Amino acid sequence: MSSPSKKFITLGAAAVFAILIALAGRCAPSAPKAGAKKGGPAGASDMAVAAGKVYVAPGDLDEYYMFASGGHSGNVYVYGIPSMRHLSTIPVYTPYPATGYGFDDESKAMLGNLTWGDVHHPSLSETNGDYDGRWLFVNDMNGRVARVDLRDFKTKQILGPIANLSGNHGSAFVTPNTEYSMMASRFSIPIPKGTAAGIEDYATKYKGVLVGIKIDPRSGEMSLGWEIMTPPFDWDLGDAGKKASDGWMFWSCYNSERATGKLEVTASQRDRDYIAAVDWRAVEKAVAEGKGDLIGGVRVIDPKKVPGLVYLIPCGKSPHGVDVSPDGKYIVGSGKLQGVTTVFNFEKIQTAIRNKDFTGDEDGIPILKYESVKDAEVPVGLGPLHTQFGLNGECYTSLFVDSAIAKWKLGTWEVIDKVPMSYSIGHLAAAEGDTVSPDGMYLVGLNKLSHGRHLSVGPSQPESSQLVDISEEKMKILYDAFTEPEPHYAQIIKADKLKPIEVYLKDENKHPLAIWDLKDAGVTRKGNDVLAKVILVRSTISPTAIEVEQGDTVQVALTNIEQTTDELHGFGLLDYNINIVVDPGETKTVTFKADKPGVFPYYCTNFCSALHQEMQGYLIVKPRKG
């Protein structure tokens, strides 16, 4: 055929195609036929059943607490399950005026110079692999980890930024007896911090680290335990081995290509990346023997020099979640860029290590032979991210691309059920679903998009969390909740495992500046340092006037002498950016320079009583003489 006629045919075909498209557009349904409804239970009776399951009558209590990470809000959000009611916010890495967090001397010092953090993976303390309700550990991308005490739901320690670690994503997973909370680099950098190397040297000069944070079994106090240097992979998620695999830690990674630039392409070239298996007891021993090199002021183990601690398990493709089954026998790796989730057998991993069944190494870290350690590739669906466990070997894997949860079974590897999520589920959390004894019952899908399933609140949309009933063969969505940005992972613990206090007992307050008698309230001066000891009690801030001189350094020590539940008092000082909230029986201090002369009202910010409005006073800053 001649080329003009070819051109004619091509043009004609294009025109027909365009008309077809236009027609198709005209008669296309407004929604796909399946799932045309907005979701929710199918019939009225189903709706009544679902409503009955989530309804917690006024005054009644929920069965479970859910601690959801707040992402880059820096907070942890506490929800009740099954009601999905937001109960409380625990500020961790971000000032939170509502509780005065980040304003008083102590919490300000704890936050350091950072006023934000990115919390992804809360991890409840465990005893024998079960939640014990003592502490909650949370990571921060800024190389930090924090401990929240569940006795009073307050942040007690922020450790870091940790040397050599950058982008702490694979954290804060704890070991079965809370020996360690783990950390890992997502963004490798040349180490120690402060070293500069060109991006062209990424593959060789940039390093990742895997970090064990030691936890004092009595106090929960965290300290740096050990660091392991790794190739510049992007360490992603982790889970500690339990029962059969106790003593091991697993981390997934993407970008085993060691690529730079447009990672969405360059780091997605290999069919398999890795899961690192770390024998942390052996690491502990090696460190005790003094092995490792001093980098950035801390001892770092190089697996090339100290072999036998770290192994790499190939896992397709760019895995996100790596989750250990309740019995510890299986490790489930979910490659987010494929349609299967891969199950590895811990016993086979041990055999492969013993037999040196390796296919190569990465900077001296042996790579186990995939076929020797893999038990199954389960066809769960597109974009598997994270797996939680049920009572009898049930697994629930979130599917980001499919926007669904797949339920499948360990051993038979059979996919039993799927439930659509609205929309694009990231992590999921089942009731005690990552412990040695999951509860079944409930599962919460932590979705990334909510797409108008709520009253419109403008472009900045809330995240959606959906409660799923997993007590029966078929999963059922019970409830949509809209959560503060941005839940990554969450932990769900049986309510009776926590016994929080409601007031700080007077006898337990050991603060050196605490006072309990109104006679002791007042102002004392030492040179230019002024100390104001203040009592907060319904409905007076004593003293009601504090006089200082311009230029003084003023420390205000506030004691709330109430011993009654819910009688919080605040101390807001206008124009000085001071906002403290003191719980019953608590003492807090705030120190500032009285650099502005004049009269500045202070008042109780936290509504306390019928005469709350009258709970006020004045800071009088007399101008400097001359």
Next chain:
Amino acid sequence: MKAIFERGNRFLAQPLEAGPRLLLLVAALLLVPTYLAPLWKMTMFAPQYPEGLRLEIYSYKLEGGNGGQDVKEINLLNHYIGMKDLSTAEFTEFKWIPFVVGMLALLILRAPVQGRMGDLIDVFVLYVYFGLFSLWSFGYKLYAYGHDLAPTASVKVAPFMPPLFGHKKLANFEVYSYPAAGSYALAAVTVVLFVALVLAWREARSEEAQEARSAG
């Protein structure tokens, strides 16, 4: 006239039988709970205090519910209406009541030893007087607390009488006030003493009658 006195003296000197003597011992024993159990209980409910604030009055101390916290809370609330603090130190009753109860116990024990009708009448009369006086004193105390309100109080309320017995609504509070185990024991003492008195009286009268018959 003399005859009446003599008859009275004889009556008072009548020896007590075993029954009344035994009852007197029981009465003395029943005074022991006064030192162990509360005499009165007050409970105050308000919408904000669904579990209630509790106050227990012993013969020698005040005790608040919730590990003593409830007394502090009651005082904290009462300071808004200018009421004085409830505290053990404020109650002189806590000093004399245990002493008087001990003294009464001794007198009650003395009666079966001396074993005369007159001793029984003495302790009964003294005991009833003590009981009535204590009740009045407690009532007066409540009256004083409810009426002696500081003129500078932030919330002005009309002077009021807190309930001594039963229920009363005071502002947002439902107040319940009832005697407790200690008072029940004290009341039981009255009953036992009364029964002993009736028994002894009857015996004395029948003996008198016998004497009269044999004399006649």
